Amino acid sequence: MGLFDNFKKGLKKTGDLLKTDIRDLFKSEGRLVDEEFLEDIRAILFKTDMGYDSVEALVAEIAQQFRARVVHREDLVGALKVKLKELMAQPESPIEFADSGPTVVMVCGVNGAGKTTSIAKLTHLFKSHGKSVILGAGDTFRAAAVEQLTIWADRLGAQIVTGEPQSHPASVAYRAAEQAAKDGIDVCIVDTAGRLQTQRNLMDELTKIRQSIGKPVPGAPHETLLVLDATTGQNGISQANSFAEAAGCTGLVLAKLDGTAKGGVVVAIRQQLGLPVKYIGVGEKHEDLAPFVPDEFVEALFADVMSADA
Numbered sequence: 001m002g003l004f005d006n007f008k009k010g011l012k013k014t015g016d017l018l019k020t021d022i023r024d025l026f027k028s029e030g031r032l033v034d035e036e037f038l039e040d041i042r043a044i045l046f047k048t049d050m051g052y053d054s055v056e057a058l059v060a061e062i063a064q065q066f067r068a069r070v071v072h073r074e075d076l077v078g079a080l081k082v083k084l085k086e087l088m089a090q091p092e093s094p095i096e097f098a099d100s101g102p103t104v105v106m107v108c109g110v111n112g113a114g115k116t117t118s119i120a121k122l123t124h125l126f127k128s129h130g131k132s133v134i135l136g137a138g139d140t141f142r143a144a145a146v147e148q149l150t151i152w153a154d155r156l157g158a159q160i161v162t163g164e165p166q167s168h169p170a171s172v173a174y175r176a177a178e179q180a181a182k183d184g185i186d187v188c189i190v191d192t193a194g195r196l197q198t199q200r201n202l203m204d205e206l207t208k209i210r211q212s213i214g215k216p217v218p219g220a221p222h223e224t225l226l227v228l229d230a231t232t233g234q235n236g237i238s239q240a241n242s243f244a245e246a247a248g249c250t251g252l253v254l255a256k257l258d259g260t261a262k263g264g265v266v267v268a269i270r271q272q273l274g275l276p277v278k279y280i281g282v283g284e285k286h287e288d289l290a291p292f293v294p295d296e297f298v299e300a301l302f303a304d305v306m307s308a309d310a
């Protein structure tokens, strides 16, 4: 599947919502842009969870361009797309690969956000680009987490370093990074147990994990990715903000985008979190991950609204 198809898959539910609502607005050919129309647009955009500031910026743009004029569906969608792309712009941010030696990626997030699955997807992606991968099973609290990651590693042809049930996650992370350096492996991905940003001791533990990764591989971790569950919508954003800060995150993986009609949350995330969205999860399989490209996101979001009338 191409990138655009992946975005469409991830945004199916959100796109369907927009399609129905915007088509309902344009039952007649054109619509006069008055306060009532602007209010309707506002309500539609809010439903996708774009957040107050983004919605107001979009409505202001429509008002400024079309107030007191008759607007057609394609003009409205065109203007929304241009403004959304502007709102979501971010530096191109693929993974920062190390100049030499292994690139170490640490993955963190709250329980059940989609960390393990995202690690499997990243492994598949890196391997499909010809890179060798080793995993560090740093979630030593849950035997099931280690098991799950081991299954993925076997299936995807990656090495894995695990610890004894009581071993410290920092020592597993250290050994994984060390092994990567010793064996000349391109990418080392370190899993961590789910935690809340309010659990001080567990957040301190993330710092220890980071420090121990940096011993065998100076400069590592090169990326610390926060996995966010898109289905929690805007509720998750403020939590993510403090998490990202405490854990020194460099980017986001937004998992389960396919599971929500509130995919507009990506816009809110771009507005409210100072971090680039690096990848989106669009399903449960290992190939269901796409690098995040704002313009593709916007095009996919509105693709069905403008497709041939059903």
Ligand SMILES: Nc1nc2c(ncn2[C@@H]2O[C@H](COP(=O)(O)OP(=O)(O)OP(=O)(O)O)[C@@H](O)[C@H]2O)c(=O)[nH]1
Pocket (backbone or CB within 6 Å): 109, 110, 111, 112, 113, 114, 115, 116, 117, 118, 139, 145, 193, 194, 255, 256, 257, 258, 259, 280, 281, 282, 283, 284, 288
């Ligand atoms: N539909 C869909 N499901 C996903 C996606 N990513 C993860 N999941 C599902 O979400 C559930 C939790 O995912 P995990 O990867 O186990 O989450 P985790 O963060 O490792 O969980 P803990 O280790 O318990 O903290 C699983 O059932 C996954 O299949 C996605 O992009 N789309």
